Amino acid sequence: EAQVTQNPRYLITVTGKKLTVTCSQNMNHEYMSWYRQDPGLGLRQIYYSMNVEVTDKGDVPEGYKVSRKEKRNFPLILESPSPNQTSLYFCASSWGRKSYEQYFGPGTRLTVT
Amino acid sequence: ELKVEQNPLFLSMQEGKNYTIYCNYSTTSDRLYWYRQDPGKSLESLFVLLSNGAVKQEGRLMASLDTKARLSTLHITAAVHDLSATYFCASQEAGSYQLTFGKGTKLSVIP
Numbered sequence: 001e002a003q004v005t006q007n008p009r010y011l012i013t014v015t016g017k018k019l020t021v022t023c024s025q026n027m028n029h030e031y032m033s034w035y036r037q038d039p040g041l042g043l044r045q046i047y048y049s050m051n052v053e054v055t056d057k058g059d060v061p062e063g064y065k066v067s068r069k070e071k072r073n074f075p076l077i078l079e080s081p082s083p084n085q086t087s088l089y090f091c092a093s094s095w096g097r098k099s100y101e102q103y104f105g106p107g108t109r110l111t112v113t
Numbered sequence: 114e115l116k117v118e119q120n121p122l123f124l125s126m127q128e129g130k131n132y133t134i135y136c137n138y139s140t141t142s143d144r145l146y147w148y149r150q151d152p153g154k155s156l157e158s159l160f161v162l163l164s165n166g167a168v169k170q171e172g173r174l175m176a177s178l179d180t181k182a183r184l185s186t187l188h189i190t191a192a193v194h195d196l197s198a199t200y201f202c203a204s205q206e207a208g209s210y211q212l213t214f215g216k217g218t219k220l221s222v223i224p
Binding site for chain 1: 155156157158210211214216
């Protein structure tokens with residue numbers, strides 16, 4: 001089944017404790033992206049990747065890192081999480097910029113205390 | 114910087130009625146997307162609009178794009194309860210990989 005998976009789905013952590021949210025797709029998609037969703041703000045793009053080893057900042061990259069060492073995986077790293085990073089995070093993928101449909105993962109609800 | 118504005122942000126409508134959600138974007142856009150999100154769920158792609166005058170329909174939903182006015186609409190015909198969800202539009206600036214979302218329209222269809 002074609003899908004985007006994220007782990008963990010729920011995470012409660014403390015300020016400053018490094019964490020990684022994994023994202024994996026099984027569709028051989030070139031393009032992958034991370035978004036955060038906050039009430040009243042909609043979805044905002046954090047980082048995106050056009051292919052292996054090619055990444056770029058979205059609208060709200062501060063406090064986040066990403067890497068794309070393999071085509072199928074695009075982990076989101078929070079080196080020193082803070083409470084303002086409490087949010088719902090979505091990973092998405094598509095064939096490429098010319099592809100019209102992004103497939104979204106199930107979401108990861110992160111709480112930083 | 115590309116800005117995307119949706120209105121209304123909240124919409125309560127009776128079953129059987131028609132209504133339109135509006136999505137305005139601020140700069141030249143390559144394409145316009147509409148998504149649906151049910152409570153506690155991920156986003157589901159509804160429509161992709163690629164050119165001026167594009168119109169797509171699926172069931173009771175119809176989306177259109179006017180690139181000259183920088184406006185897309187999502188029209189709901191004879192609403193049913195199953196359409197209750199939050200609807201997002203998103204715009205992709207010409208030549209860019211970035212996708213900018215509107216804040217979403219929370220639709221409640223009341224029997």
